[in-house]
Amino acid sequence: MSLWATLNRNVFKRTSTFAVAVAGGTFFFERTFELISVSLFENINKGKLWKDIKDKYE
Amino acid sequence: MAAAVGRICGARLLKNYGIVAPQVCQLSTSAKGWTKNRKLWLSTLGVVGGGVGALLFALEQSVQASGTEAHPYHQPWSHDGWFKSFDHASVRRGYEVYKQVCKACHSLQYIAYRNLVDVTHTEEQAKAEAAEVMVKDGPDEEGNYFERPGKLSDYFPSPYPNENAARAANNGAYPPDLSLIVSGRKGGEDYIFALLTGYVEAPAGVVLREGQNYNPYFPGGAISMAQVLFDEAAEYTDGTPATASQMAKDVATFLRWCSEPELDDRRLMTIKAIGMFSMLAAVVYYYKRHKWSSLKSRKLAYKPVSKK
Numbered sequence: 001m002s003l004w005a006t007l008n009r010n011v012f013k014r015t016s017t018f019a020v021a022v023a024g025g026t027f028f029f030e031r032t033f034e035l036i037s038v039s040l041f042e043n044i045n046k047g048k049l050w051k052d053i054k055d056k057y058e
Numbered sequence: 059m060a061a062a063v064g065r066i067c068g069a070r071l072l073k074n075y076g077i078v079a080p081q082v083c084q085l086s087t088s089a090k091g092w093t094k095n096r097k098l099w100l101s102t103l104g105v106v107g108g109g110v111g112a113l114l115f116a117l118e119q120s121v122q123a124s125g126t127e128a129h130p131y132h133q134p135w136s137h138d139g140w141f142k143s144f145d146h147a148s149v150r151r152g153y154e155v156y157k158q159v160c161k162a163c164h165s166l167q168y169i170a171y172r173n174l175v176d177v178t179h180t181e182e183q184a185k186a187e188a189a190e191v192m193v194k195d196g197p198d199e200e201g202n203y204f205e206r207p208g209k210l211s212d213y214f215p216s217p218y219p220n221e222n223a224a225r226a227a228n229n230g231a232y233p234p235d236l237s238l239i240v241s242g243r244k245g246g247e248d249y250i251f252a253l254l255t256g257y258v259e260a261p262a263g264v265v266l267r268e269g270q271n272y273n274p275y276f277p278g279g280a281i282s283m284a285q286v287l288f289d290e291a292a293e294y295t296d297g298t299p300a301t302a303s304q305m306a307k308d309v310a311t312f313l314r315w316c317s318e319p320e321l322d323d324r325r326l327m328t329i330k331a332i333g334m335f336s337m338l339a340a341v342v343y344y345y346k347r348h349k350w351s352s353l354k355s356r357k358l359a360y361k362p363v364s365k366k
Binding site (some may be wrong): 030033034036037038040041044045048049050053054056058 | 136141142143144145146147150176178179183253278295297322325326329330333334
């Protein structure tokens, strides 16, 4: 039985488990998406952001 | 407007055909399309609309070439670009220029000291900056107004108590509040930079009144603000040589931050939106293919009706 079929049978078929899967999936997706976006942003702007330069002024 | 559209297209636009009907309509000769009249109407509307748009655009472009003021050069700002944040070291230097030079005449009333925290200053430094100024507060228990050192929550104090006092001190010209000046002027920070570094001798024939100076970037040319940025006019705490153009660049960046403090967040949001929408686009593409697969791969067979 493929992974997809297992998932389908055990999780997606019942509304209660499906809802839990949606909530959990959202949480992990949001965290990784945020992490990736922010690290992209900070990489592009390395040396210009306050967090990169604040040590210079203390 | 809605009535006009309704007259041209009839109820056709608003009618719900269900999901497959528009697709089926293309494949069958029995469904009627738009009549000739309707097509004519719509194309006239399109041509006229497009023509008016093009005319407005052309007029707007040609207006830029008339007029006497010089147009500012576009400078390579480090925050120009879809993903580029502010150069915070520059914003901090710009704050120093504002504090040492511009503050004598210009207010910055929508910026508070707390706004500097984690943008250009640490919390302690911002508190120290605030403590340097005296702000009016009150009334106290006896009903008197009093002066106290500033706190993080205070807004930048204005150099003049009101507009009339500002005018009286500046030959009748009002030094505008700088909080939103970059958004409020055509050309934005390019204009500020050009204005601050663009002072020249008035050309022959231009008459300046008392207290006026000539600046080709200022509409009309005669500006009541004298040149304020000369080399070493301000002092930088980070050791950057304080040339006039360096200060103009930094103060323009700072004023852009004042006008758009959310710029960094918007740049980050651009990255997120591109990521999110490309994922959604992939889903939509797949879904479209999925829905059309049956339509595109089907075969229609027409069976002649038997005469019998």
